[in-house]
Amino acid sequence: MKTTVLLFITALTVSATYSAEPFPNANFQDGTFTNWKTEGNAFAAPAEKFNERRQRNIKLPAGIKFLANSYVGKKGERALGTVTSEPFELKGKYLTFEFATDRLQRPGTLAVNLIIAGKIVRQAFPPKAGKDCKLRKAAFDIQDLQKKKAQLQIFDRQQLQGGWIIAGNFQVEDEPGTEMVIRPDNPNVERVKTTRKIKCVKRYLNIPAVKQHSDDVVKLIVDGRVVQEIQMAVARKGEKSQFWQFIDLDLWKGKKATVEFDGWSSFPDPIETFTLNDEILGFDNDLTKGDRPQLRFTVLQGWNNDVNGTVYYDGEYHLFYQHDPSRNGRTGSNMHWGHAVSKDLVHWKHLPIALGVTRKRGQNYSGSAIVDKKNVSGLQKGKEKPILAFYTRRYPSTFLGWPFDVQSSHQCIAYSNDRGRTWTHVEKPVVPQVTLKNRDPKVFYHEESKRWLMAFFNDHSGYDFYSSENLLNWKKESTVKGFNECPDMFKLQVDQDPKNENWLLVNGNGEYALGDFDGKEFNIKFRSRVVHGSFHATQTFANAPDGTKRRVQMAWFRTTVWGGMPFTQRFTLPIELTLRTTKDGVRLFAEHAREMNALRKESKTFSGKKFGAESVVIAKKIDWVLIDVEIEIDPGKAEKIDLQVRDIKYQFDAQQGKFTGASLKNFIVGQTKDGKYTLRIILDNGSQDTVVNYGEVYTMAPGPNNIAKPLLTCSATGGEASISALKVHHLKSIWEK
Structure with missing residues (x-):
């Protein structure tokens, strides 16, 4: 009995919490956007049903008949626009609402905004919900904004990667009823366009960046011409940069330039966070290190x-x-x-x-x-x-x-x-x-x-x-x-x-x-x-x-x-x-290409050797990582010849004239004029390129390059074969200065 009384008192306390609409038709009760103004091709009409497959878990809150939905008809999540309320007077402690999206969005492009005198003073971004796409509650703390004239805005400018927002159930309440409370010191993200003069006295202009949708454009203007345009995602206030984007200034060394930013930012002047340096920040500028390929071209980053x-x-x-x-x-x-x-x-x-x-x-x-x-x-x-x-x-x-x-x-x-x-x-x-x-x-x-x-x-x-x-x-x-x-x-x-x-x-x-x-x-x-x-x-x-x-x-x-x-x-x-x-x-x-021969810095030649059914190591391990291997095989009376160069396996079927290796299986090949097979193999970090019979076949594949394994192991079935020539060249990195 005691437990029943306590539960009854708690229920009374909750039911007594103040809750009211902030202005007439704030929740689209009449099925229209009366007291709201729409712009763009999103938010065609308040929605009472959600048939799009990623919105099917959306349930209308109790007592709410409609929600605003930027997903519209054939445009779908490509629709863009806003729906903004008429001005109303702020009262109470918290302005709460519920919203949802299913897609990771760049903060600012999908939002519920509270606007006073044309300026965003509170802003909330719907959290990505994924498959379990349900409404989430958020609350604007408005205690410092009492009696001010404000407007609510539901905002969809998520062009990159698509996106939609559902929002509604706007209420004024005494308690937030959620952990997602937006307070006066929360940063707001808005569209910003600004410029700043620099002098190209360092090699790189480094820009703090994040791995999100690239919707900011940074330009470099020299002598009145746009010489660089990069679309990216510049880190915002409160965001930790995940890497540094850069502009190489070497072509304009010593010149005066203008940097322009046009995008979304919580900084009034995001260019303040850019920095001039002699190296790319957050990046090993020595390209000979790590797992970077050393024989083939790669981009610096991205x-x-x-x-x-x-x-x-x-x-x-x-x-x-x-x-x-x-x-x-x-x-x-x-x-x-x-x-x-x-x-x-x-x-x-x-x-x-x-x-x-x-x-x-x-x-x-x-x-x-x-x-x-x-x-x-x-x-x-x-x-x-x-x-x-x-x-x-x-x-x-x-x-x-x-x-x-x-x-x-x-x-x-x-x-x-x-x-x-x-x-x-x-x-x-x-x-x-x-x-x-x-x-x-x-x-x-x-x-x-x-x-x-x-x-x-x-x-x-x-x-x-x-x-x-x-x-x-x-x-x-x-x-x-x-x-x-x-x-x-x-x-x-x-x-x-x-x-x-x-x-x-x-x-x-x-x-x-x-x-x-x-x-x-x-x-x-x-x-x-x-x-x-x-x-x-x-x-x-x-x-x-x-x-x-x-x-x-x-x-x-x-x-x-x-x-x-x-x-x-x-x-x-x-x-x-x-x-x-x-x-x-x-x-x-x-x-x-013959130009690859210029990378050879030292070579080793091995004498020929016969082999049969028992596997024979022709050349033991060589501790050169980057190598160019030239092999000449005399098939003799063998029916099949199996070769392994470090981690890579090859087979010649002499009877059927077929080659298997790397990315190929049972590929028809002939023999050279003197009845032999040839292989030329270049091994790089994480990849191999093989040429068969002086160019009859070229194949490439990713894979390990384990220097702990023997360089060449051979076996044959149906008779003996031999390695008639074997030469290994140690190669220089293309990044060595």
């Missing part, structure tokens, strides 16, 4: 995918690439064009971002670059020949909730008159959108017709060909089916004969087609593949001094880098492509 705009100009090979400089990147999101140059295809120098991202212009998807030697575009200013980058401009500036969900997609130009160091965008597209997914323009010169040609993916499993005489005005010529993404097209000599050249059209996955091309249509004669493994978006260097004798190819090495590195992807080694005549006809061969 995400990369497709190789873009590979071109040679006046002693420099230019490598551009899809790049999200933040550490929260993924394919197709926040795509800048990163940039590096090399004099030898091996040692690379990182340069500042070439093509930046802004909310207005959108992303820079994949493409190509050419040198306009005759200035047919009329874009040259000064002595240097203009380099033109052709890219796909995708809007908006990142993915929303769905892959390749875009509003527009055009083929566009940016150009440089200073050897690729700074770039100017031509705002008008040169090929306006054909389909929403058309992308990846490859531009090349067709000598026979004296015209420039462009091939790009047309969204229907094929490439469209366009032609132009001035690089600015283009007309469609034809379509070739059966190809997907990132085209590359060029001519190669057969057997180094300048009088015998063939056209090649290369697919995004590295598959190639030989055929005839008259400047309008490509007719396929033969189709095959020579390079295999975890790679994508192959591109070759245009305008290179080799002409049509060879073509050097690089691609995105589509693997994840572990070990706490500040980047997540990597690129292939430079691969040398040539056409040779075989017993089956003309075929493409792929080898390590």
